[in-house]
Amino acid sequence: MKELSRAQIRDLMAQVLKNQGKVLPADDAADLREVGFRSLDFSELALRVEDETGEELNFDAPGLRRIATVGDVLDFLVELQRQ
Amino acid sequence: MSVGTARQAAVHPAGADNRIVVAGATLTWRDLPELALPGPAAVLAHSARHALAAAHHHAVHGTELLVSTASRVDTGMRDELRAAGFTVAEFGAEAADPAAAGLTAAGLTAAGLTAAGLTAAGLTAAGLTAATRPRPAEPGRLWLLTSGSTGRPKRVGHTLESLTTVRGHQPGRTWLCPYAPGTYAWWQVVTLSLTQAGQHLVVVEPEQLDDWPALAATHGVDAASGTPTFWRRALHRDPAGLARVPLRQVTLGGEPVDQAILDRLRELFPAARISWIYASSEVGAAIVVHDGRAGFPVRWLDRVTPGRPTIGVLDGELVITSPYHGAGLAGPVRTGDRAQILGDRVLITGRLDSDEINVGGSKVSAGGVRDVLTAHPQVAWARVTGRRAPLLGQMVVAEVVPVPAGPPPTGGAAPVAPGDGPDEAALVRWCADRLPEYAVPRRIRLLTEIPVKETLKSDV
Numbered sequence: 115m116k117e118l119s120r121a122q123i124r125d126l127m128a129q130v131l132k133n134q135g136k137v138l139p140a141d142d143a144a145d146l147r148e149v150g151f152r153s154l155d156f157s158e159l160a161l162r163v164e165d166e167t168g169e170e171l172n173f174d175a176p177g178l179r180r181i182a183t184v185g186d187v188l189d190f191l192v193e194l195q196r197q
Numbered sequence: 198m199s200v201g202t203a204r205q206a207a208v209h210p211a212g213a214d215n216r217i218v219v220a221g222a223t224l225t226w227r228d229l230p231e232l233a234l235p236g237p238a239a240v241l242a243h244s245a246r247h248a249l250a251a252a253h254h255h256a257v258h259g260t261e262l263l264v265s266t267a268s269r270v271d272t273g274m275r276d277e278l279r280a281a282g283f284t285v286a287e288f289g290a291e292a293a294d295p296a297a298a299g300l301t302a303a304g305l306t307a308a309g310l311t312a313a314g315l316t317a318a319g320l321t322a323a324g325l326t327a328a329t330r331p332r333p334a335e336p337g338r339l340w341l342l343t344s345g346s347t348g349r350p351k352r353v354g355h356t357l358e359s360l361t362t363v364r365g366h367q368p369g370r371t372w373l374c375p376y377a378p379g380t381y382a383w384w385q386v387v388t389l390s391l392t393q394a395g396q397h398l399v400v401v402e403p404e405q406l407d408d409w410p411a412l413a414a415t416h417g418v419d420a421a422s423g424t425p426t427f428w429r430r431a432l433h434r435d436p437a438g439l440a441r442v443p444l445r446q447v448t449l450g451g452e453p454v455d456q457a458i459l460d461r462l463r464e465l466f467p468a469a470r471i472s473w474i475y476a477s478s479e480v481g482a483a484i485v486v487h488d489g490r491a492g493f494p495v496r497w498l499d500r501v502t503p504g505r506p507t508i509g510v511l512d513g514e515l516v517i518t519s520p521y522h523g524a525g526l527a528g529p530v531r532t533g534d535r536a537q538i539l540g541d542r543v544l545i546t547g548r549l550d551s552d553e554i555n556v557g558g559s560k561v562s563a564g565g566v567r568d569v570l571t572a573h574p575q576v577a578w579a580r581v582t583g584r585r586a587p588l589l590g591q592m593v594v595a596e597v598v599p600v601p602a603g604p605p606p607t608g609g610a611a612p613v614a615p616g617d618g619p620d621e622a623a624l625v626r627w628c629a630d631r632l633p634e635y636a637v638p639r640r641i642r643l644l645t646e647i648p649v650k651e652t653l654k655s656d657v
Binding site for chain 2 (some may be wrong): 128131153154156157158160162164165170171
């Protein structure tokens with residue numbers, strides 16, 4: 115199974131934001147609310163990861179967690195690919 | 198021949214001498230092969246002419262009949278039909294040799310009974326499979342298989358009378374018949390030609406579907422009925438070729454009809470009458486609109502006129518009480534189609550079970566999003582669906598076929614340079630300007646060809 119690196123997911127995240135007329139900051143600690151990255155954007159990013167890897171992500175697996183920063187999103191999706 | 202003359206005078210339908218163009222031959226209803234059909238019969242046709250011959254046979258003899266293309270009926274369905282009392286008759290499987298299939302351009306042999314595998318002696322053919330539970334036939338009964346968009350095809354009972362919805366005298370027309378034999382839409386065109394003189398038919402075989410405008414132009418087709426998908430494909434493939442068909446009547450049906458497709462056809466055929474029809478095997482033809490606008494006037498709702506269907510909207514669903522119901526159906530029928538009132542129009546946007554996409558609790562009509570996409574000047578076709586997504590449950594996604602590169606057929610939008618079609622981002626922006634945020638498709642896949650099923654519909 116093809117797995118995307120954290121950097122590749124970051125590129126996809128930048129693309130999602132760019133399509134919304136927004137910019138992904140370089141700092142992983144940036145707050146998602148300030149970046150303007152919302153549920154719809156997160157969902158789109160997940161679909162893009164699925165399309166790149168050709169595998170469905172299992173969102174039920176890791177349980178609930180707090181996703182507040184750019185880094186949280188990247189960590190979460192990297193981890194999800196391994197479930 | 199006196200016997201033949203007497204029979205024709207007695208029972209041939211009013212349209213028996215109409216011209217039929219089928220498989221390269223021009224003939225009339227009378228010239229079609231005389232099939233030997235034991236009732237009740239399920240005719241599985243491999244070619245259009247055998248299906249037409251079966252319809253004509255029914256019009257003359259009233260034999261209880263179901264007509265379908267052979268490809269729609271699998272082994273399980275075949276067994277079901279035999280258990281329901283039908284003799285299954287397969288015609289035209291060896292149509293590679295036209296003489297063996299019982300029909301030549303010159304017409305019939307004197308013996309008459311020359312259809313595939315049959316001899317004058319009758320039912321000796323390998324093409325006939327007897328019923329497993331024989332029963333007496335019900336004369337005059339016609340059976341349709343529903344299109345199966347809701348699952349497995351089911352049988353709906355009709356008669357020639359209940360399928361004939363155009364009764365008033367019509368101006369003489371040469372109709373294109375692109376529909377699969379045995380479907381409700383096919384019967385609409387077939388009954389019109391059988392029951393009215395001056396209504397000729399030009400039949401499109403499945404392998405001719407991509408190039409029908411050339412066939413239609415050659416044979417002077419001036420009226421054509423097809424699904425929006427059928428029309429979009431023709432506009433997409435060869436608008437100039439389509440414009441050469443001298444159409445005076447353009448009819449759409451079988452799928453939701455949006456304003457964009459009506460407008461594009463109007464541009465190409467400014468003088469034609471453009472109509473859309475809401476019809477189904479279950480309720481018959483219930484709504485016919487000629488004003489060139491999507492949807493129908495709100496004032497038509499709940500209007501009761503004897504002999505005409507009554508149309509209502511209940512919980513966003515189109516409900517129809519029709520004199521043209523299939524057998525066994527009575528009273529209001531819930532159609533399963535979503536109806537939405539917008540200003541002075543009632544719009545039918547799609548199937549309820551597949552039209553609604555729930556994006557994190559917000560309800561999105563797939564048909565509504567599709568209409569926004571197809572309204573883009575560079576979009577020829579679009580399909581909108583829900584896709585499983587985290588946090589929201591579902592997300593709106595789409596597939597789009599852009600119009601071919603090059604200038605559009607007539608005025609209107611600015612010319613499109615090759616390779617200059619809309620990309621995903623541009624289409625997302627187009628939708629974002631016109632839809633609530635949650636309804637904007639975030640993933641849009643670009644295709645090069647419009648996918649189509651045998652029913653000429655594109656919805657799976």
